[in-house]
Amino acid sequence: MTASTGSGAGTRPRRRADAERSIARIVAAARGRLGSDPNATTDDIAKAAGVGRMTLYGHFKTRAELVDAALRDAVQDGDRTLAAVDLRGDAYEAMRRLLVSSWALVAESAALLTAAQGVLPAGRVRELHAGPAVRVGELVRRGQDQGVFRTDMPTAWLVGVVQHILHGAAEDVRGGRLELPPGEVSDVVTKSVLAVLATPPAPGP
Amino acid sequence: MTASTGSGAGTRPRRRADAERSIARIVAAARGRLGSDPNATTDDIAKAAGVGRMTLYGHFKTRAELVDAALRDAVQDGDRTLAAVDLRGDAYEAMRRLLVSSWALVAESAALLTAAQGVLPAGRVRELHAGPAVRVGELVRRGQDQGVFRTDMPTAWLVGVVQHILHGAAEDVRGGRLELPPGEVSDVVTKSVLAVLATPPAPGP
DNA sequence: AATACCTCGTACGTTGATGTACGAGTTCTA
């Protein structure tokens, strides 16, 4: 949800209510279809939205623009989820909470990300991810200050690893490569991520 | 390198030497181009091979067939690399050796894998990876038996995580998202992977 | 040296998706 379709938010002539509704449905459909197939066509998406292809093009000049809107929407949801998680206290436990509550969303948007990477300029994708990335980065850094997360690797890399494990797991699930009860996936993902982040026990050789 | 282009190896009418050479160049070029851009066209590849597009189609009926051959070639190289690594003794150290010596190859073939996933049937990709995957899987299992690798997650998942971290790092490098001296990448990747695999210190809550 | 094999250019047919044009009908909004 969360339309806010204007490229440059703010001064907008005002849109009619039904248009607003159409846009919301299209964006939702785009998230859904692109989330299960990164190559979904505009036609697929329009059909899934229960809307004519022309209506879609009435609101999004190009396919790229649509993908951008879909990703923006998904990221916004993610950011909201992150904001709702209590990140205070022990960073280790905070990270666990964060992973548990964001796994589902990340999983269903993994393919969407792939789609975006293929269509949007590289910089744009980073830009859209900036919000959540900063939040995670801050938590990681705080964990490092607390001594519970390792400091022998750059923070940026650690954040990257978190993403890679999440994204990889999502792809595995989507491709049926992972034979694991869906509920447990969240578990192993969480454990794996925390294992990377945690301060190593013995003085590493 | 390593042509062996016949789909059904063995009884083949025999090919002329120059054809063999062309094929080798084409496969090498395919690995190169697809390794830096998963969407490289047959035209790109032919040009990179210093060969006419028609010559290419003379040897590979479809683009998919070419991608298959390229991936097969890369995997074969990988398998050879793995075979050359001494996997005896402490599994932890063996894994470190394995990661160090295979990182470069994995990195340069990451995009090729992506290309293959888009074009080849899902099962085919797994089939091609079977060789190396089994080798890594065996090492992981051996580490679990030795008590140095964790046993609270399925072996298959652990193998998957190894791949995800490697692949993710490769993508980061390719996209310039990772600002790290190339030499150090191998280091952090190795450390990260080993952190996931290692037996956790305290009894996990 | 004869022959079968290989190279490779040009040109064409095909497919699949993107995006545009037009226009008639419908539904908000004021």
Place this chain on the structure above:
DNA sequence: TAGAACTCGTACATCAACGTACGAGGTATT
């Protein structure tokens, strides 16, 4: 309720990549 905004079908223009056809030359092999 008048008019602007929106929907949406059909039809078409475009484009990029794939793959095929033909045929004139080279080059390995025997």
